[in-house]
Each structure stands twice: as structure tokens, then as C-alpha cells.
Amino acid sequence: MKNIFFIIALLLTIFSCNTKTESTSTVAGATAKDELIKPEGKDSMLLLTDRPPNLETPLKYFLQDYTPNNVFFVRWHLAGLPTKINIDTFRLRVSGNVQKELSLSMNDLKTKFTPYTITAVCQCAGNSRSFFDPRVPGGQWKNGAMGNAKWTGVKLKDILAMAGAKNDSKEVSFNGLDAPPMAATPDFVKSLKYNHATDGEVMIAYEMNGEQLPLLNGYPxxxxxxxxxxxxxxGMLSKIDVLTDTFRGFWMQKAYLIPKESKNGNEHPDSLATKMQPINKIDVRSLFVSPEPGSAITVGRVTDIQGLAFDGGDGITKVELSADSGKTWMPAKLDADLGKYSWRRWHYNFTPAKKDIYYLQIKATNAKGETQPEHQWNRSGYMRNEIETLMIKAE
Incomplete structure (x- = not known):
């Protein structure tokens, strides 16, 4: 009986998607009915689930280089979220394989460490899952489970240095204030290899786009x-443990796994991979932002087709567009580089010669020469980065 309750709780926290209908939107050629809601501290967003809260950013906000905090996507796994946090009593605790355990207040973090800012895309592993073919279970995100922001806070390596993390450390684990709805449900704890955690780029943010973190995005x-x-x-990070061995928690050993010996996390429905590993670096991908799918454009008039491209930090060097099902590819214009972990905006001037329905495709290439596949699939709906198609009508 205990195992049955555990499975039910886990399915609710990972896979629930009890959406209602209020408005209709189309993304990447697919039509879906969505409920728009305004949770506290947010503007209108697409509701994926309400318990735990999972909210998607409407596509129009990706016309901005930095995604506004009030519409930045929301992703939680566990329903037990604090609705208020007393910042005066809140402490970030560091323990484990260290010379000195720490209990840091927000004032400590802001006054005892050198502030650090980095621009980076935050993208859910299941972003765009609803477009997988064949379909897979899980939250049916479209392209809005991501955002780009300037993050300000403290380098993790500086905090671990203050604690005197020991040289034989192998991993670092991280826990937040969110709590499992049932005792049998695993707490959401993640880990990084020690060398990664101390690379000088992994950080603990207390600001997002120059403002306090929203509660739903992980405050404080x-x-x-x-x-x-x-x-x-x-999010709501409250506990850091420095470990001398591999962390074996559920969310590292059983969940968020991808095929080990394939590119793009790819596998086939009829021959699932047997060797798996924790998901990690973001793959190169690109997507359309404007015009939105199904939009009408004018024959003989130039239309600015634009979108975004990004990867895991190697840097986007080329974006190409095809209007003939991939037979020929034409270069798009790249906007300024906002940082290797930021997305990069691209533009292409498209002039339809006649009245017709056009199917445009887009693909990006990074500095390592990595590009996007024509088709990609895995059992969990992770890491979608296949070449995207935009359908528009010329009138």
C-alpha cells in the first residue's frame, strides 16, 4: 500500500497537467487550448498545473532580450511550497565535508562576498515536450518553459571556500524549502560534481534582472x-552539503535521466536505451518567435521573421532558414552576443512571392559545429531541439 501511495504522489508531482480552457494559442504549428492566470506577483501566464505551480511564458515575451520577472516561467516538482518567507530568520546552511559549517543570512551574502552577475538561459528539461512525436507523458509544455535573465548573487566557490570545503570532496548537493506532499515522496535534492560546483560560474542568485527574485521563481x-x-x-535554496561520495538521491539516480550513448538524448520507441545518465548540458537549439504560427503576412512585402538560438555555453555562430523543406538554407542575421550562456536573437527578411501557405524551418550551429537534428525523441520528452517548423499564410 505504501508503494501505491508513493507512485500516486510521484505522478501528481511530476506529470500532472490539469489545464482548463480560456484562450487558444498556437506554437510550432500545434494548436492547444490554455488557461491564462495571474498568480500573485505575476502577470498573465499559461497554466500547466496549479499544484505544484507550473506556469509557461507566453511567446510574445520572447521578443525581449531579457524575460521580465513577472512572466518568467515557473517550475516546481513538490506541492509543499512556502507562501511567505521571513527573510530576517532565513539562513543558508552549508555543511558536510567542510572545516567550518556556515549559517548565512541574506545580509551575510550581500556584504561578505563579492557580487557576481551572469546572463544565462534557464530552460526546463521538458520544454517543448508537447511537440514530441510519438507523444510522451509528462507536463505538456510548449516553447515557453524557459527564460533569459541577468542573475546576480554570489559565486558558489566563494561560499565553499569560506566553509573550507576539503580537497577530497566529490560532489555538492542542494536542497530547497519546498517539501514533499507525502512522507513517501522523495525530497527534491540535486547535486553537482565538486569540480563543476567550484568552476567560478555556478552561483547562488538573490537578484534576477536587477530585482529581488520572485517567490515563484525561488525567492530568496x-x-x-x-x-x-x-x-x-x-529554488528557495536553503541547504548545501559537501559530499565525499556520489549523491544517490531519487532525482539524480532515478529521475531526469537521458540515454548515455547518443546525441541529443535520442532513442527509438522500439529500442529504448539501456544505459542512462543524469541530464546535463543544454543542447543547441533555435525557435521562432515572430510572427506566431498561423499568422497572415502580405504577399510582396518584407516580413521580419525572428527568433532565438542558444546552447550550453559554446556560443551560437550561425543560424539558417529554409523555405523549401530543407533543400536550401539561407543565413539569418544575428543580433549582438549578450554572453555565451544567453540566447541570441536572429532575424531573416522573408518576402512571399505569391499567395500560399509557407512552411519555414530554422536551425542553429554553435562554435563546436554542433547543429540540430531533423527528428529527435526520447521516452521522457527531454532536451527537444529538433529543427522547428513555422507555418504562415501569405495573403
């Missing part, structure tokens, strides 16, 4: 792991 502290999927970006 959020782990920021630039270039890696958002499953590692633990």
Missing part, C-alpha cells in the same frame, strides 16, 4: 547553473 535564493537544464537550478 536560487542556484544558477549556467548552460545546464533548469532541473539543477534549485
Amino acid at each position: 535564493l536560487k542556484l544558477v547553473v549556467p548552460g545546464w537544464y533548469a532541473t539543477y537550478w534549485v
Whole structure:
């Protein structure tokens, strides 16, 4: 009986998607009915689940280089979230394989450490899951489970240095204030290899786009792991443990796994991979932002087709567009580089010659020569980065 309760609780926290219908939107050629809600501290967002809260950013906000805090996507796994946090009594605790355990207040973090800012895309591992073919279970995100922001806080390596993390440390684990709904449900704890945790880029943010972190995005502290999927970006961070062995928690050993010996996390429904590993670095991908799918454009008039491209930090060097099902590819214009972990905006001037329905495709290439596959699939709906198609009508 205990195992049955555990399975039910886990399915509710990972896979629930009890959406209602209020408005209709189309993304990447697919039509879906969505409920728009305004949770406290947020503007209108697409509701994926309400317990735990999971909210998607409407596509129009990706016309901005930095995603506004009040519409930045929300992703939680456990329903037990604090609705208020007393910042005067809140402490970040550091323990484990250290010379000195720490209990840091917000004032300590802001006065005892050198502030650090980095621009980085935060993208849910299941972003765009609803477009997988064949379909897979899980939250049916479209393209809005991501955002780009300037994160300000403290380098993790500086905090671990203050604690005197020992040389034989192997991993560092991270826990937040969110709590399991049932005793049998695993607490959401993630880990990083010690060398990664101390690389000088992994950080603990207390500000987002120059403002205090929103509660739903992890206030008061959020782990920021630039270039890696958002499953590692633990919100409401309150506990750090330095470990001498591999962390064996559920969310590292059983959940968020991808095929080990394939690119793009790819496998086939009829021959699932047997060797798995924890998900990690963001793959190169690109997507359309404007015009939105199904939009009408004018024959003989130039239309600015634009979108975004990003990867795990190697840097986008080329974006190409095809209007003939991939037979030929034409270069898009790249906007300024905002940082290797930021997304990069691209533009292409498209002039339809006649009235017709056009299917445009987009693909990006990074500095390592990595690009996007024509098709990609895995059992969990992670890491979607196949070449995206935009359908528009010329009138």
C-alpha cells in the first residue's frame, strides 16, 4: 500500500497537467487550448498545473532580450511550497565535508562576498515536450518553459571556500524549502560534481534582472547553473552539503535521466536505451518567435521573421532558414552576443512571392559545429531541439 501511495504522489508531482480552457494559442504549428492566470506577483501566464505551480511564458515575451520577472516561467516538482518567507530568520546552511559549517543570512551574502552577475538561459528539461512525436507523458509544455535573465548573487566557490570545503570532496548537493506532499515522496535534492560546483560560474542568485527574485521563481535564493537544464537550478535554496561520495538521491539516480550513448538524448520507441545518465548540458537549439504560427503576412512585402538560438555555453555562430523543406538554407542575421550562456536573437527578411501557405524551418550551429537534428525523441520528452517548423499564410 505504501508503494501505491508513493507512485500516486510521484505522478501528481511530476506529470500532472490539469489545464482548463480560456484562450487558444498556437506554437510550432500545434494548436492547444490554455488557461491564462495571474498568480500573485505575476502577470498573465499559461497554466500547466496549479499544484505544484507550473506556469509557461507566453511567446510574445520572447521578443525581449531579457524575460521580465513577472512572466518568467515557473517550475516546481513538490506541492509543499512556502507562501511567505521571513527573510530576517532565513539562513543558508552549508555543511558536510567542510572545516567550518556556515549559517548565512541574506545580509551575510550581500556584504561578505563579492557580487557576481551572469546572463544565462534557464530552460526546463521538458520544454517543448508537447511537440514530441510519438507523444510522451509528462507536463505538456510548449516553447515557453524557459527564460533569459541577468542573475546576480554570489559565486558558489566563494561560499565553499569560506566553509573550507576539503580537497577530497566529490560532489555538492542542494536542497530547497519546498517539501514533499507525502512522507513517501522523495525530497527534491540535486547535486553537482565538486569540480563543476567550484568552476567560478555556478552561483547562488538573490537578484534576477536587477530585482529581488520572485517567490515563484525561488525567492530568496536560487542556484544558477549556467548552460545546464533548469532541473539543477534549485529554488528557495536553503541547504548545501559537501559530499565525499556520489549523491544517490531519487532525482539524480532515478529521475531526469537521458540515454548515455547518443546525441541529443535520442532513442527509438522500439529500442529504448539501456544505459542512462543524469541530464546535463543544454543542447543547441533555435525557435521562432515572430510572427506566431498561423499568422497572415502580405504577399510582396518584407516580413521580419525572428527568433532565438542558444546552447550550453559554446556560443551560437550561425543560424539558417529554409523555405523549401530543407533543400536550401539561407543565413539569418544575428543580433549582438549578450554572453555565451544567453540566447541570441536572429532575424531573416522573408518576402512571399505569391499567395500560399509557407512552411519555414530554422536551425542553429554553435562554435563546436554542433547543429540540430531533423527528428529527435526520447521516452521522457527531454532536451527537444529538433529543427522547428513555422507555418504562415501569405495573403
